[in-house]
Amino acid sequence: AQSVTQLGSHVSVSEGALVLLRCNYSSSVPPYLFWYVQYPNQGLQLLLKYTTGATLVKGINGFEAEFKKSETSFHLTKPSAHMSDAAEYFCAVSGGNQGAQKLVFGQGTRLTINP
Amino acid sequence: KAGVTQTPRYLIKTRGQQVTLSCSPISGHRSVSWYQQTPGQGLQFLFEYFSETQRNKGNFPGRFSGRQFSNSRSEMNVSTLELGDSALYLCASSETGANVLTFGAGSRLTVL
Numbered sequence: 001a002q003s004v005t006q007l008g009s010h011v012s013v014s015e016g017a018l019v020l021l022r023c024n025y026s027s028s029v030p031p032y033l034f035w036y037v038q039y040p041n042q043g044l045q046l047l048l049k050y051t052t053g054a055t056l057v058k059g060i061n062g063f064e065a066e067f068k069k070s071e072t073s074f075h076l077t078k079p080s081a082h083m084s085d086a087a088e089y090f091c092a093v094s095g096g097n098q099g100a101q102k103l104v105f106g107q108g109t110r111l112t113i114n115p
Numbered sequence: 116k117a118g119v120t121q122t123p124r125y126l127i128k129t130r131g132q133q134v135t136l137s138c139s140p141i142s143g144h145r146s147v148s149w150y151q152q153t154p155g156q157g158l159q160f161l162f163e164y165f166s167e168t169q170r171n172k173g174n175f176p177g178r179f180s181g182r183q184f185s186n187s188r189s190e191m192n193v194s195t196l197e198l199g200d201s202a203l204y205l206c207a208s209s210e211t212g213a214n215v216l217t218f219g220a221g222s223r224l225t226v227l
Contacts (some may be wrong), residue, residue: 016220021150026131029200032214034215038216041219042220043119043205043218043219043220043221044205044207044216044218045218046215046216046217049215051214090156090158096212101146101148101163101170101207101209101216102148102160102171103150103158103160103173103216104160105158105159106156106157106159108157108158
């Protein structure tokens, strides 16, 4: 079984500041991990994913995340926030390649960017 | 390539009615998954279809059902609607053997 905990339902940062969104997971099998972003009235857009290999993964729009097995974490970061980053962000885990379509999502973190 | 297309985008139903939502996956994608998104429960997996067969099912009552056609298009049906079924229903498709889902914009259902 898998589960995801996103720490902080709301995060607010200033434009140009570091963005850090926290995600911890639990999985009984080697996990596949994902970050998705959702803008108002839209579906989910994939930011980045970790399956195997390099633990630091880079995604779109300047985001990156690091898989830390010992800490069961997959935190999302961006060095400098832009106003366009304001959205809701979801961390998700799946049970590897056997269940890749069955994602378990965290509750989401709403990111607000202050000018 | 066109993205994942969901219809209708918005609909309003009353309790006890039934609803059918449609999803057209990206061309060439044979796997289609459905998710329900609500403020209280968040994003929850409903079911997944591959080559017209249900391959995975989430923990939802039997009122929620789906099917997939030979062209990979999928529909989901909710019968005897309840107020709690008000949600954004998201469809996602993926290539065979791939581990990434591409989501549609969703169908927002309001049950009055």
